[in-house]
Each structure stands twice: as C-alpha cells, then as structure tokens.
Amino acid sequence: MNIVNPATNEVITTVVGDDQQSIAKKVMAAKEAQKQWASVPLPDRISILQKFGELLKSNILSCAEILTSEVGKPLQQAKNEVNGAYSRIEWLTNNASAALSEEWMVPTGPTREKIVYEPLGVICNISAWNYPYLVGTNVFVPALLAGNGVIYKPSELATLTGMQIEKYLHEAGVPHNVFQCAVGAKEVGELLLDADLDGYFFTGSYKTGKYIYERVSTKMKPCGLELGGKDPLYVADDVTDVKTVAANTADGAFYNNGQSCCAVERIYVHEKVYNAYVEAFVAEVKSYKIGSPAAENVYIGALTRKEQPAFLAAQVEDALAKGARVLCGGKRIDGLGNYFEPTVLVDVTHEMDVMKEESFGPVIGIMKVDNDSEAVAFMNDTQYGLTAAVFSSNEERAAKMQSQLNAGTVYWNCCDRVSAALPWSGRNHSGFGSTLSNVGLRAFTQPKAYHLRS
Numbered sequence: 122m123n124i125v126n127p128a129t130n131e132v133i134t135t136v137v138g139d140d141q142q143s144i145a146k147k148v149m150a151a152k153e154a155q156k157q158w159a160s161v162p163l164p165d166r167i168s169i170l171q172k173f174g175e176l177l178k179s180n181i182l183s184c185a186e187i188l189t190s191e192v193g194k195p196l197q198q199a200k201n202e203v204n205g206a207y208s209r210i211e212w213l214t215n216n217a218s219a220a221l222s223e224e225w226m227v228p229t230g231p232t233r234e235k236i237v238y239e240p241l242g243v244i245c246n247i248s249a250w251n252y253p254y255l256v257g258t259n260v261f262v263p264a265l266l267a268g269n270g271v272i273y274k275p276s277e278l279a280t281l282t283g284m285q286i287e288k289y290l291h292e293a294g295v296p297h298n299v300f301q302c303a304v305g306a307k308e309v310g311e312l313l314l315d316a317d318l319d320g321y322f323f324t325g326s327y328k329t330g331k332y333i334y335e336r337v338s339t340k341m342k343p344c345g346l347e348l349g350g351k352d353p354l355y356v357a358d359d360v361t362d363v364k365t366v367a368a369n370t371a372d373g374a375f376y377n378n379g380q381s382c383c384a385v386e387r388i389y390v391h392e393k394v395y396n397a398y399v400e401a402f403v404a405e406v407k408s409y410k411i412g413s414p415a416a417e418n419v420y421i422g423a424l425t426r427k428e429q430p431a432f433l434a435a436q437v438e439d440a441l442a443k444g445a446r447v448l449c450g451g452k453r454i455d456g457l458g459n460y461f462e463p464t465v466l467v468d469v470t471h472e473m474d475v476m477k478e479e480s481f482g483p484v485i486g487i488m489k490v491d492n493d494s495e496a497v498a499f500m501n502d503t504q505y506g507l508t509a510a511v512f513s514s515n516e517e518r519a520a521k522m523q524s525q526l527n528a529g530t531v532y533w534n535c536c537d538r539v540s541a542a543l544p545w546s547g548r549n550h551s552g553f554g555s556t557l558s559n560v561g562l563r564a565f566t567q568p569k570a571y572h573l574r575s
Contacts, residue, residue, distance in 0.1 A: 122135065122136050122137075122277065122280070122305065123135050124281055125191075126190050126191065126193075127191075127192065127424060127425050127458055128413055128414055128415070128422065128423040128457075128459075129457050130459070131457075133191065133281070134281070136280060136281075136284075136304060137304070138304045138305035138306070139305050139309050139312070141312055144303060144312045144313065144316065147303065148243065148272060148316045148317065148318065150298040150301070151243045151270040151298055151299065152243050152270065153298070154296050154297075154298035155242060155243050155268075155269060155299060157296070158268060158269075158270060158295075158296060158299045159240050159268035163218060163221060163266070163268075166265065166268065167217050167266060168294075169294040169295055170213070170217075170262055170265060170293070170295075171210070171214045172294060173210065173290050173295070174210035175207075176289040176292060176293055177203055177206055177207050177254070177289060178203070178204070178207045180289070181204065183285075184203045184254070184282070184285055185199035185202075185203055186199070186415075187281050187282055187285055188253070188254070188279070189414045191280070192250055192253075192278060192279055192282075193414050193422045193423030193424060193458070194377060194422060194425075195420060195421075195422045196414060196415055196417075198376070199414075202252055202254050202255055203254055205255055206257075206258045208541070209255065209258050209259070209262070209557075210258060210262055213258075213266065213541060213562065216559065216562065217263075217266045217562060219559070220238075220559040220562040221238050221267055221562060221563070221566065222238075223235055223237045223238070224236045224238075232572060232573065233571075233573040234570070234571065234572055235573070236568050236569070236570060236571070237569045238267065238566035238567075238568055240264075240267045240269040240567075241264075241267075241269055241319045241320045241342075241343060241565055241566065241567055242270070242318075242320070243270035243271070243272065243318050244260075244264050244271055244272070244319055244321070244565065245274070245313045245316070245320065245321045246260045246261050246264070246272070246273045246322050247274045247310055247321070247322070247323045247324075247325070247333070248260070248273065248274065248275050248279075248324055249276055249279075249324040249325050249382075250275075250276035250278035250279040251380045251425065251481075253275055253276065253282045253286070255539070256324040256347065256382070257273070257283075257286060259324075259557055259561065260322045260345075260556060260565075261273055261286075261290075261300065263556070263561055263562045263565050264322075264565040265295060265299070266562065266565075267562065267563075267565040269319075269565055270298070270299045270300070271300045271301070272301055272313060272316075272318065273286070273287070273300060273301065273303065274302070274304075274313060275302065276325075278426065280304055284304070286302075287301070287302045314336045314337055318342070319342055319343075320342050320344070321342065321344045321345070322344070322345040322554075322556075323344075323345070323347070324347040324382070325348065325349075326349050326479075327348045327479075327505075327550040327551075330346040330348040343554075345553070345555075345556065345564060346547075346552035346553055346554060347546075347552050347554075347556065348547055348550060348551050348552035349479045349507070349550070349551065350382060350383060350384075350479065350505045350508065350551050351386045351476075351477065351504075351505045352385055352505070352507055352508045352528075353388070353389065353503070353509050353510070354370055354385045354387070354388050354509070354510040354511075355389045355391075355490075355510070356370070356389070356398055356512045357391050357394075357493065357511065357512060358391035358393035358394050359513055359514045359515055360512055360513065360514060361514050363397045363398050363401055364401045366401075367401035367402040367405055368401070368405045369535075370388065370536060371402050371405040373385040373510070373536035374386070374388070374483075374537075375406065375421065375463050375483050375485075376537060378421055378422060378423075378425075378482060379482045379483040379484065380424070380481050380482065383507055383508045383536075383538075383539065384481075384537055385510065385537060386485070387469075387475075387476050387485070387486050388402075389489075389490045389499055390487060390490065391489075391490060391492070391493075392490065392491055395489045398487075399448070399487055402465065402487065403449050403465050406450075406463050406465055409463055411454070411463070421460075421463055421483060423458040423459045423460055424459040424461060424482060425459070426459065429459060429461070430453040430460070430482075431453075432482070433453075433461050433482045434452060434453055435474075436474050436475045436478070436480060437452070437464060437484065439473055439474045439475070440466050440473040440474070440475045443470065443472055443473050444470070445466045445467065445468050445470075445486070446466065446467050446468050447464065447465070447466055448465045448467055449463065449464065449465050450462030450463050450464030450465065450483070450484075451464050461482055461484070462483070463484075464484040466484070466487070467487050469487065470488070471499065471502055476488070477503070479505070493521075493522055496522070497526065501525070501526065503549075504549055505548075506527050506547055507528060507529055507547045507548075507551040508528055508529070508530040508531070508532065508536070509523075509528040509530075509531050509532070510531070510532035511531070512533075512534050513533070513534070516533060520533070527548055527549070528548060528551075529545070529546040529548050529551065530543070530545070530546075539557070540557070541557050542557075542558055543557065544557055544560040544561060545561065
C-alpha cells in the first residue's frame with residue numbers, strides 16, 4: 122500500500138497491509154494476551170500509559186513531521202495535536218483509578234453491594250485520519266486502562282502515524298499482542314467487522330458509521346460511533362469586540378484546513394452586527410498563509426483526501442447557482458497537491474448544500490438572522506448534533522439558547538474545542554456513545570453487580 126503526501130501527491134513509502142490470515146492471527150493472539158493484561162493491577166496499567174504519554178511528548182517533532190507528511194496538517198498544528206494527546210492521556214490516567222476501581226454502594230450490613238468494572242475483552246478501534254493522535258487517544262487509552270486488548274485500525278491515510286502509536290505503546294510496556302495495528306484500507310476494515318471481537322468503536326463519517334453499526338448489530342456487542350457534524354455558531358448583537366469574535370470563530374472554522382469533527386461549519390449572525398462581523402471575518406481569513414504544511418507559519422495546508430477539492434468546488438457551485446456570493450476564495454489552488462482556497466460565502470440559505478451537508482474543508486457560509494429565536498431554529502435545522510456555539514456578552518441569554526440546542530456539546534464564547542474532563546458525544550447523525558471524562562473511561566467496561574450476604 123502506497124503512502125502518499127497530499128501536499129505533493131508523491132509516494133512517501135510503501136507498507137505491507139494485513140490480509141485475512143494475518144488479521145485472524147492478530148485477533149487470536151490479542152484474545153489470549155488480553156487475559157494476562159486484565160490481571161495486571163490498575164496502578165501498573167496507569168503507569169504504562171503515562172509512560173506512553175511521556176514518549177509522545179519527548180518525540181513530538183518526529184511524530185508531528187510524520188503526521189504532516191501523510192495528512193497535510195501544518196507542522197505547528199501537528200505539534201499541537203501531539204501535545205493535546207499528551208494532555209488528554211494525563212487526565213485519563215490521573216482519573217482512571219476513581220472511575221475504574223470497584224465501587225461499594227452498600228459497604229456494611231447483612232447484604233453488602235458493590236460494582237466491579239470489568240473489561241469488555243478485545244475491542245476494535247477503527248480510527249480517523251484528521252486527528253489520529255487525539256481521536257485514537259479517546260478510545261485506545263481508556264480501553265487499555267480498563268484492561269482491554271485493542272486491534273487498532275488507523276485510517277489508510279494516517280498509517281505511518283498509527284504505526285508510531287503502536288511503537289510507543291509497546292515501548293512504554295503494553296504487551297505487543299495486547300495492542301496491534303491492522304494496516305490497510307476498506308478490505309481490512311471488513312475483516313475486522315467479521316472477526317469475533319468484543320466491541321467496535323469508530324470515528325469518521327455518518328455513512329461509514331451507519332454501515333458499521335448495521336454490520337455488527339447482530340453480534341450484540343457494544344458499538345460507539347463518533348461521526349460527522351454540521352456544527353453551527355451564532356453571534357449575538359451584544360458582542361463587545363466584533364473583530365476578536367470574528368478572528369476566534371474564523372479559527373474555529375478553518376483550523377486544520379476545516380477538517381475537524383467539531384469545526385464550525387455554518388455561522389448565523391444577528392443583523393445588527395452582521396456587516397461588521399463579515400468584514401472582520403473576511404479580513405482574518407485573507408490573512409491566512411497558504412502553502413506547504415512543512416513550511417513555517419503556514420496556516421492552511423493541503424487537504425488530506427485527493428477527492429476533497431472537487432467536492433468543495435461542487436458545494437460552492439451549488440451555492441452560487443442558488444444565489445450565494447463568494448467574498449474570498451471559492452476554488453481549487455492549481456498545483457500538484459490537494460489545495461483549496463479558504464472560502465467565505467454570504468447570502469446563503471438552507472436550500473444550499475454548504476449549509477446542510479458536512480463540508481470538512483476550508484469553506485464556510487455566513488447567514489444573517491433577525492433574532493435569537495430564528496438563530497436557534499436554523500441551528501437545529503440539521504440531521505447532525507455534535508456541537509453548537511453561542512457568542513454573547515450575556516451568559517443568561519446564551520444559556521437560554523444552549524438549553525434549546527440539540528447537540529452533545531455546547532459552547533459559550535468559544536468553539537472547536539474538546540476537554541478530557543467532559544464527555545464527547547453526538548446526537549442523531551453525529552453518532553452515539555461517549556468518550557472522554559469518567560463516562561468515557563467506563564465506556565470500555567461491563568459493570569458486574571455483587572450481592573454479598575454473610
């Protein structure tokens with residue numbers, strides 16, 4: 122399998138993928154090794170995963186360079202991702218004991234009662250290419266902490282990063298058969314869906330997530346799906362610094378080339394500040410440096426998937442045909458790599474694909490609204506439900522809107538962020554199940570109830 126640099130479309134290297142025989146061997150070995158791993162005391166498992174985090178931190182440059190070379194992420198943003206993974210591992214390992222240790226509900230009396238959190242067994246983690254360190258950490262770190270084995274399939278677009286993750290986990294002390302990479306594209310994913318595994322956890326598109334859910338449903342095994350979004354953001358008329366709000370929200374839309382699960386994908390602005398906001402937003406976007414993701418100070422790098430520029434161009438063409446205007450960008454950047462101009466569209470409506478379907482690229486539509494109620498109605502007019510943001514100087518006003526938004530995560534005066542202390546979950550086509558927080562640590566366990574009578 123060729124590993125291609127999306128900034129140049131040149132082959133970086135070639136790797137040997139898995140097949141039916143190798144996957145069968147890995148699953149069998151993982152099942153045997155998991156039993157021993159589960160018997161390792163939780164403090165020792167925590168120590169091993171902490172060492173893994175330290176290895177990522179001490180090798181941040183090499184990890185980031187590999188990530189940049191195969192997904193097109195600007196180098197500084199790749200470093201930010203590895204640092205973010207370290208912080209996430211730190212929180213998960215610091216809180217694992219409280220979440221995963223046995224819990225006495227009735228500690229005294231004639232009948233004592235407790236809960237023990239046992240591992241699921243060997244889980245399948247089919248991961249994503251846009252943030253392989255972060256979305257991977259959300260799954261395989263708590264899974265390993267809970268005593269599970271993991272068959273980890275990195276996206277074929279982030280294979281080298283997946284192999285780095287495997288390398289450092291093993292170096293940290295995770296037994297080789299407890300965590301194993303499954304290398305390959307769709308065919309390898311199909312083999313894993315057929316395998317006798319104890320849970321399936323996927324990060325990616327709604328279409329693929331729906332397919333995985335249907336394929337494994339008859340197994341009656343846990344399935345967690347962190348899928349796409351069309352995340353809305355509203356700017357109220359009481360914001361005090363329009364320029365700063367515009368800069369922060371533009372970053373929420375265009376960071377990582379707009380290829381974030383929780384990227385801002387549509388913006389609604391109160392009519393009283395609309396013109397000032399749009400002017401400041403466009404000025405901010407026009408200041409972004411575009412170029413080789415390995416170059417210094419580049420903010421917009423290459424799109425990871427070679428098909429994406431054509432997809433984005435089609436969204437822009439659809440919007441223009443239905444009355445939208447382009448204020449900047451709007452087309453593919455000619456050259457060898459997968460580049461698309463950061464694009465701002467106005468005069469948009471919900472009849473346009475760019476306001477309904479996930480873009481996953483540097484394209485945003487900005488729409489004028491009359492009031493908060495209209496904004497809420499438009500924000501909820503979606504089949505997705507991952508995140509939603511409100512920018513306002515009044516917390517009570519924002520909270521009223523947040524309570525009406527059908528999303529797993531809501532923000533006030535911030536956007537496009539994830540905290541390890543809070544559950545990360547979607548609604549509707551954005552998936553179900555939670556990672557992160559104590560809820561996410563326990564997502565990889567099966568509770569067992571003990572009734573103990575003397």
